[in-house]
Amino acid sequence: MMNSHAHPCGRGAGMTTEGRTFFGHPRGLATLFGTEMWERFSWYGLRAILATFLAASPAHQGLGMSEQTAQAVVGVYGALIYLVALPGGWIADRILGARRSVFWGGFVIMCGHISMAVPVSSGAFVWLGLLLIIAGTGLLKPNISVMVGKLYPEDDDGRRDAGFSLFYLGINLGAFFAPLVVGWLARDDRWHLGFGAAAVGMALGLLQYVLGRRHLRGVGDRPGMPLTPRERGRVIRLVSVVTAAVASALGAWAATGALTLDRFTVVVTVVILAVPVGYFAYILFGSHDLTEDERSRMKAYIWLFVAAAIFWMVYDLAPSKLLFFAQNDTDLTLFGVRIQPATTQSFNPLFIMIFVPVFAALWVRLGTRVSTPQKFAFALVMVGLSFVVMAAAASLAETGKVSVWWLVLVYLVQVFGELSLSPVGLSVTTKLAPRAFKGQMLGIWFIAVSVGDAVGGQTGRLSQVMSEPAYYLLLAAMAIVAGLALFLFTRRLRAMMSEHHVPAEPPIR
Template identity: 60%
Template sequence: MAASATDACRERRFLGHPRGLATLFLTEMWERFSFYGMRSILVLFLAAPAAEHGLGLADGTAKALAGVYSAMVYLVTLPGGWIADRMLGPRPSVLYGGVIIMLGHIAMAMPGGAGFVYLGLTLIIAGTGLLKPNIATLVGHLYGEEEDARRDAGFSIFYMGINLGAFLAPLVVGTLGQKVSWHLGFGIAAVGMALGLAQYVLGRRHLPGGRPSRRLDDRERRHLHTAVLAGSAAVAAIVLLGAATGTLTLDNITWAVAVVPIGVAVAYFAFMFFGSHEITSEERARLRAYVWLFAAASVFWMVYDQAATELTTFAQHKTDLSVAGWDMPSSWLQAINPIMVIVLAPAFAALWVRTGDRLSTPLKFTAAMVLVGLSFVVMMFAAAKASHGVRVSALWLVVTYLIQTTGELCLSPVGLSVTTKLAPRAFASQMIGLWYLAIAVGDAVGGQMTRLAGTVLSEPAYFLTLALLALVTGAALAAGIRPLRALMAEHPASG
């Protein structure tokens, strides 16, 4: 019965792919419009003084909070995938997640002080946890087991939708937020999510995944209730203790939360390797290869997602934004990367289909690490020039984003695709959450590392440090291409 439903979802075509890809493309486009729109102004809003209607946080605290927020957005995709697998199913999870995200942006739009801001961020985090892993799972389930190359191409097209939303977001949300009102910008992000929800409801009949793969039984449900109550009590006790001792500060919270994704990643891999009897020996071998891809991806995102923190403040304070006598909003520079993805994604999708198995996943990851490292070598020179007190040309950031884009297309859609391929059957949606956990680890560490820029390290030294870390990771990955291919059961080839 399930197989025939899936076949029906594949009957109609969209750019040579299953018709459901169009629905998921547009849903993700509008969700990313809301996400990247808010992100394009978040750190600037957090650091803006009260006289400019911002929260007035210290620069380092604002960047660390933005980094931790990004980390938590991706961290909660892991329980979001589990909820879909065991309770709701992927298709309803995407709908519920979108509604919660929209409510979060509405809260951010309320000019009621820090309370509404933190409530909004919390709701967006929770909603993204439900939507993000499960929409990617639905894309993967549109294809058959033997359609690896076409699945890679499908994810590249899906990724183009992400970046169309990300391109429009800084131009619309960023402009209104920086030029008119921060809260108006956040409100437009809510409108974007509402549009995504409307078209998802209209097109979800083309999608599989209406039911969980294995619903919780009564015993498991009781254990879940107990765990939720115990976890809530533990969090409440920690908050009360922190308040009583005066240690419940925003800086301390960001430091503590930054450790969580790392601990979760270690614990979850340990559980899958040693605690689950539902994983076969063949699946476990593939997971060993996935650990190395996960680690490399974490380093990639640690560098890449500095766009939301260090590169945002660099654009605002050290970049010449004058265009024919008009000061361009600094958030517009964040539209450079997504428009480059839109232009280049079809070429990469075609490349993956044409090369098939000749270019391995580890080789693609290696290329991504080298490219993101070189992008920060460029930023090192830009920061050195800016250290003399002059605003540098925006072309420095254009070149940086161009290099990063090529690296991103070698890693991100390919990483999503290989995750669905290597996922043990019992952990299908949860493995997508695990892929996003790599982003959470990178963002958590990267957000705290921004505190070093301009304090412990000069800005040029900061960019060089991250560049070297990425390049060393790429070299280590290159040395292990052949054993990784063997573990993944990829057909041996030159790459």
């Protein structure tokens, strides 16, 4: 977490009238901390068992997909979660306001988990549940972070940074405990009990949010730029037309008999890939009166965006490919205790909580001697090396199950990469964005995660034509080569970026 000197308690924007604080911060931070912690509990709890549930046979209460199809579904699901943050932020800004967006987002998420917890053999409730969770997360996730920032006076940057550090701690606490609890409850094919625990987690978050609403002191009560009646009419017509067009296209596709889950995930992946391509083309080739400096910075950012997408492509295989490895090829004994496959998903947030302060201090010490491209390059090399380790583990697993400590090492190396890339992602996005696109560009960073997740999900198909060690080595080579290329072109990119210093922030996922 970032170091920051907390000011003594006192009145100011966001402070409660009764003077009570949360570790020296506005009392409303406790409300948002708890809400986000439980929302992340529900998200990471579901994520820790989703792929294995999808791939489990109907005899084991699963949906009976191949592991490759399950990996593609989990990839597209994760990709859409990050993609819908863009319309979710717009809805809060123009229609609902952040406070109501967070409440209704949490409520829809809870309904999604309840749908998945319905113990029936049909997949209809599963797909409905995932759709609701995607929609709800789009409303909650971007807007709760906005509310944290608004708890503080505009000129109180130090305490705001420290407040976000506490907030990110809540994220990682939820991410750490969720796989332990949900994985234990879902053992022996009790998947729906695990999904139910995720629903209870979101319900607890909603309860805390409602009970602590008075501490928010009006933050996010109203949209910043509410739609005019004319604009509202245009939006309703546009949404209606797009919805009808998508429904008609899917209906026609289904009528041909060619619609399959695998093909659907491929189409969604292509659409997600088209989003940043179209957006960057719109910025660079549209008539926005960009200065030469802004155009140069934007071109540099595209390279960083691609690097980030490659990183997330490998890194976010944890809840699919690495989870299957834990289930099928790993001796799940840790310190003499038998653990569930889902428990391995707790290694990552545990290491993040341990090493965030270490890396924060390291970046402060190194200062401008390490540039943003170099941090991204190091991250790519680290995530690549983690899959070199996976290739070795997969090779050993061909003759019998391997120790779970292989996965511990993989996640440790990956966290070193994440803490080199994720903390500066939003900062560099803001720094390199053209003046006319400052607000919109913040969502582009999350589209890099979306692209990486979607493409990573499709890489599972490579397992049908190559061995497991070769699969891991191929992805490792892609990441390492991309990292080395960034190292080679660091001086050029820094010149394009006019980089001097990019402050690091704690990572948010």
